Amino acid sequence: MKKIILLSAVTVLLSSCGIYSKYKPEMAVPDNLYGEGIETADTAGIGDRDWHELFSDPKLQALIEQGLQNNTDYQSAQLRVKEAEAALMSARLAFLPSFALSPQGTVSSFDARKATQTYSLPVTASWELDIFGRMHNAKLQAKAVYAQSEDYRQAVRTQLVAGIANSYYTLLMLDEQLAITRETEEAWRETVSSTRALKNAGMADEAAVSQMEATYYQVQASSLDLKEQINQVENSLALLLAETPRYFERGTLDEQQFPEDLSVGVPVQMLSNRPDVRSAERSLEAAFYGTNQARASFYPSVVLSGSAGWTNSAGAMIVNPGKFLASAVGSLTQPLFNRGQVIAQYRIAQAQQEEASLAFQQTLLNAGSEVNDALVAYQTSREKTILFDKQIVSLEKALKSTSLLMEHGTSTYLEVLTARQSLLSAQLSQTANRFSEIQSVVNLYHALGGGREK
Incomplete structure (x- = not known):
């Protein structure tokens, strides 16, 4: 009976010293985490969708699968998980x-x-x-580090899925812009021929022909710039896939379809989705047990x-x-005088725990800011799409009317030049805005921790 009482007293004493205290997960979320005016639904958000469901293009799906198999950064992250798993096993075997x-x-x-x-x-x-919990806290710390390595691997996976998707959609945007530029180039070639015919008929001067030719050459140069950009993006995509540069089979920008309901979910749900947020809390947990371990060194x-x-x-x-x-x-x-090393290590562990707590808070704020940026970009792109469609319809009518007036001598080549340039600029902007809309979906998916393994 005396032994039981003695053991109970020792247990209470050690618990009061904090050696065997357990880490309590952080659940506090700042108000308006996603920003003011952003509504959050208490439903499964976009981050809970499987990437196959969001990225439905079969060619893109094949590229993502290839990246998950071959990407060197992702393979390195998987090796880090194995290292942490071995360290955890070592901490568990220390009890034997x-x-x-x-x-x-x-x-x-x-x-x-x-x-x-x-x-x-x-x-x-x-x-x-392990009466005073040194090895116990070392095991819990190793367990938190192992979980953190899993979160890191998931973060790399999420980044990889988003990176491949962004590169793919960038290629689709550049393909569309190149097609528009080539159509414009052909239209300018016909315009140059028409202007030259008007000059021969005495209805236009040499300055008009030269101006049309200069613009035609400028459009040709733009096509070459777009081809170079396409080559650079293809090279970047090849690096993500861990292969040599090549041409990638792909669809078109108009074929891409995405779900209309892009809810973000509640802030607490995001904590369980975003791997960087989880990783930051794992760091805090590991630092907590590191402090307990340093405290146990006094015993x-x-x-x-x-x-x-x-x-x-x-x-x-x-x-x-x-x-x-x-x-x-x-x-x-029993350590008595160890040149102050035990005390110093304890103070270092305390400071590291405070640093980890601040890092977790900042990571959470960064996550909310990224979600806000992606949501606002998506909403803005959707609204601009309607305006660009109306603008292009109006500019096409203006170009047609101006060209007819020039043929009948009531309009100048400068008016035709201005109308065609305005139409080209609007078409390119419309394509870029469509890409911005798609990219904001990808960024929102990434910001909400999508792409993880189920």
Whole structure:
């Protein structure tokens, strides 16, 4: 009965010292995390969607699958998980006793006398009793680091899926812009021919022809710039896929379809989705147990050790055959004066825990800001799409009317030039805005922790 009371008292004492205290997950979320005016629905948000569901283009899906298989950064992240898993296993095995076989033999001779041989075949054992929680907290810290490595791997995976998708959609945008530029180039070629015919008929001067030709060459140069940009994006995509540069089969920008309901979910749900937020909290958890471990260093360490085996050396006597020998030792080590290292390590652990707490708070704020940026960009692009459609319809009518007036001599080449340039600019802007809309969907998916393994 006295032993039970004593053990209970020791347990209460250690708990009050914080050695065996457990980390409590952070649940506090700042108000208006996604920004003022952003409504959050208590439903599964876009981050909960499988990437196959969001990115429905079969060619893009094949590229993402290839990237998940071959990308070197993702493979390195998977190796980090294995390293952390091995470290966790080591921390768990620290609770078990260690055994070692240490055979030893000696041959000695004194004053040219007959040599004597002695030997010992001991098996030594050592077992540290984790009364004060040092190894317990080390195990919990290793467990948090292992979970953090899983979160890091997931963060790399999410970034990879979003990066491949963004590169793919960038290629679709550039393809569309190149097609528009080539159509414009052909239209300018016809315009140059028409203007030259008007000059021969005395209805236009040499300045009009030269101006049309200069604009035609400028459009040709724009086509070359777009081809170069396409090559650069293809090279970047090849790096993500861990392969040499090549042409990638792809669809068109108009074919891309996305779900209309892009809810973001509530802030607490995002905590369980975003791997960087989880990773930051794992760092805080590891620092918490690191502080407990440093606090446990103030208390004694208790080690039980022993050995058993055969030897023919018994002090000054040599007995053949050997005899069985066994010994057991218990030791207690209490740090008294260790040049202040124990105190210094404890203060360092406390400071690291505070740093981890601040880093977690900042990561959470960064996450909310990224979601806000992506949502506003998506909403803005959707609204601008309607305006660009109306603008292009109006500019097409204006170009048609101006061209007819020029043919009948009531309009100048400058008016046709201005109308065609305005139409080209609006068409390119419309394509860029469509890409911005798609890119904001990808960024929103990334910001909400999408792309993770189910």
